[in-house]
Amino acid sequence: MNRTIEVMKSHRCIRSFEDKDIPDAIIDELVAVAQAAPNSINGQQISLVIVRDKEKKRRIAEIAGGQTWIAQAPLFILFVADFYKAKLAADKVGRPLIIPESVEATIAVAIDAGICLGNVIAAAESLDLGIVPIGGIRNDPAAMIELMNLPEYTFPINGLCVGYPADRSRQKPRMPVAAFRHDEVYDPAKLAALIDEYDALMEPYLKSVGRGHEVNWSTNTINFYSFVYFPQVYPVMKLQGFTNDK
């Protein structure tokens, strides 16, 4: 329908980057689209840390469980869930800051981070840059907090690698759209057959890209979801003031 939509529909994650820096003017634009995103109650509870330092990126790659593309990408952006600014506001007006104790706050700030991410991803891809989001920083959030000097009421919620693509990976097939879209009401009854259809599609696809060991969508998803793969998130959030018990 237009280029903005085409860019988003063509999205694929990039895990190999050229050794080429991103101009400052482009980084400024990525920051600008992130800040222009709508946010909950105008609380502006997201902050970015722009990382270009090679040694720091190498350390983040390690924290994220050995994701070498973090070290390779010229730019890593840390998205910070940030109620520290609200804490300063609370101190300024002399009232308590309660919201970080709630699951509602975790949801609201994570959605805000996601919208910012969506904007930065679309902007980067519209400029022919490639990206990959990095949830893996939540593998060791305490290490990220130390590395990034994050104060109370903040949490390193997600990362993003940005750079010039050095691979031409294919777009991964998604579930049939009927498994994603419902009209007027959610229809649980249609899903099992659509998942079977998708599993049958993914088996040859995964083999063709050398990931046959993942078997299919159901098996790969449950390999992640039959345990808590980042067990440090909950205890470290508590230490930062996000108690998630209200």
Add this chain to the structure above:
Amino acid sequence: MNRTIEVMKSHRCIRSFEDKDIPDAIIDELVAVAQAAPNSINGQQISLVIVRDKEKKRRIAEIAGGQTWIAQAPLFILFVADFYKAKLAADKVGRPLIIPESVEATIAVAIDAGICLGNVIAAAESLDLGIVPIGGIRNDPAAMIELMNLPEYTFPINGLCVGYPADRSRQKPRMPVAAFRHDEVYDPAKLAALIDEYDALMEPYLKSVGRGHEVNWSTNTINFYSFVYFPQVYPVMKLQGFTNDK
């Protein structure tokens, strides 16, 4: 730099819509960009419910605390945090689904919802549609679950109104970019002065748009954040299987 970036930088929320339906072909494109968004571990844990039914939108406006623009907009999209598909996968492969018990799952799925939202917002605005995100559905999540027929391991995480703008509201000023962007490390020391600067900017702005009672950013933010404004999120999530205790 290009139109995609200009669209995102020009974002403002719209709360008044023309009485004009959105063509099916556009809705299909909004769904397509949402589904093309990157997502955590390819779990595809977001689903959409497309709502055009007038009576249903009227009810959602009520649930969200009287947000009349939901009834007025021709299209409301519900973003569902959806591990029900993973539950079907777990049953299929005969292993337990543990992840929804974790705060990590709440974060991962909320970020995914946010990225989808970001894509739909950018696509809609690139087509000169207006939007406003609706966190207010979390005011009474149990009512949304009933209205939308949501099964176990799902949660109504956010909404979005889409329509043809009938207002020409101004873009709200953001904090100075230095309060949003840090380089290499987070710098807490610079923030108090920047918040003072922003509060001083917001006072006359809020008066000029008839919202002088909000006073400034610090006061308005703490009016929301000195208590848990959606107290039903935590207990209703638990009932749906998101215990948030791991």
